[in-house]
Amino acid sequence: xxxxxxxxxxxxxxxxxxxxxxxxxxxxxxxxxxxxxxxxxxxxxxxxxxxxxxxxxxxxxxxxxxxxxxxxxxxxxxxxxxxxxxxxxxxxxxxxxxxxxxxxxxxxxxxxxxxxxxxxxxxxxxxxxxxxxxxxxxxxxxxxxxxxxxxxxxxxxxxxxxxxxxxxxxxxxxxxxxxxxxxxxxxxxxxxxxxxxxxxxxxx
Numbered sequence: 231x232x233x234x235x236x237x238x239x240x241x242x243x244x245x246x247x248x249x250x251x252x253x254x255x256x257x258x259x260x261x262x263x264x265x266x267x268x269x270x271x272x273x274x275x276x277x278x279x280x281x282x283x284x285x286x287x288x289x290x291x292x293x294x295x296x297x298x299x300x301x302x303x304x305x306x307x308x309x310x311x312x313x314x315x316x317x318x319x320x321x322x323x324x325x326x327x328x329x330x331x332x333x334x335x336x337x338x339x340x341x342x343x344x345x346x347x348x349x350x351x352x353x354x355x356x357x358x359x360x361x362x363x364x365x366x367x368x369x370x371x372x373x374x375x376x377x378x379x380x381x382x383x384x385x386x387x388x389x390x391x392x393x394x395x396x397x398x399x400x401x402x403x404x405x406x407x408x409x410x411x412x413x414x415x416x417x418x419x420x421x422x423x424x425x426x427x428x429x430x431x432x433x434x
Contacts, residue, residue, distance in 0.1 A: 247414065249278065249281050249282070249285055249291075249294060250294050250296070251414055252277055252278040252281060253278040253282070253294040253296055253306050254296050254411065254414065255274060255277070255278070255411075255414060255415070255418060255421065256274065256275055256276075256277055256278040256279075256306075256390070257296050257303060257304050257390070257402060258274075258402065258406060258411065258415075258421050259271045259274035259275045259277075259421060260275055260390065261399055261402055261403060261406070262421060263275065270420055271420070274418060274420075274421065278294075278306065278388075279306075279387075279388045282294065282306055282308055282388050283308055283384045283386060283388065285308075286308040286310075286384050287384055291308075292307065292308055292310075293305055293306045293307040293308055293388075294306045296398075296402070298401040298402050298404070298405035298410070299405065299410075301393075301401045302393040302398060302401075303392070303393055303398040303399070303401050303402040304390060304391055304392045304393050304398045304399075304402070305390070305391050305393070306388055306389070306390050307388065307389045307390075307391065308384055308388055309384070309385045309386075309387045309388060309389055310381065310382055310383060310384060310385060311379070311381045311382065311383045311384075311385055312381045313378070313379060313380050313381035313382075314352075314378075314379055314381065315352055315355045315357060315364065315376050315377070315378055315379075316352070316376070316377055316378075316379055317348070317352075317375060317376060317377070318375050318376055318377040323374060323375040323376075323377075324375055326374035326375050327343070327373070327374050327375025327376070328342075328343060328375075329374075330371075330373060330374055330375070331343040331344075331347060331351075334347075335347075336348070336351070351366070351373065352376075354366055354367045354368050355367070355373055355376060357378055362378070364376040406423050407423050409423065
């Protein structure tokens with residue numbers, strides 16, 4: 231599931247926490263939010279997302295793997311744009327492409343390119359890596375008015391994936407219930423685990 235980066239809730243996290251610690255708390259919030267107040271847990275879930283995008287843009291860090299001890303719990307992955315051929319917005323290039331479209335029945339009565347023709351053109355367009363020029367695979371003609379986007383830019387969203395679905399969630403749950411993260415939860419008491427029954431209580 232992808233989530234847009236928001237600025238909500240960042241004040242809930244102590245500023246001294248490292249990125250992997252903030253990501254861990256975000257995963258904890260995902261785990262305990264079921265049936266809870268979304269206004270309380272939503273900001274905690276979203277908190278690491280902006281930091282993850284920032285880490286990618288500044289340092290190339292593509293995500294964070296969250297572990298409970300040595301076992302993987304889940305992974306945050308920064309979503310990135312893919313390389314693709316797009317239309318060049320330069321007016322001169324647009325005019326050249328419009329002329330190309332008219333020669334190949336890609337225009338409408340109002341003298342504009344049909345959207346269906348545009349989509350098909352991008353599907354059949356290929357780029358010569360040496361010259362940077364674009365050609366139509368259907369007829370071999372050079373296509374004006376296109377440009378290449380190399381991709382690799384952060385889209386502004388982050389995807390979180392539990393390790394093997396409920397396996398990762400159960401790993402985190404057990405570590406959380408054991409109190410292994412209590413030292414990180416002082417600033418977010420709503421994430422503290424409930425008291426666990428003692429052996430004596432369990433027998434009664």
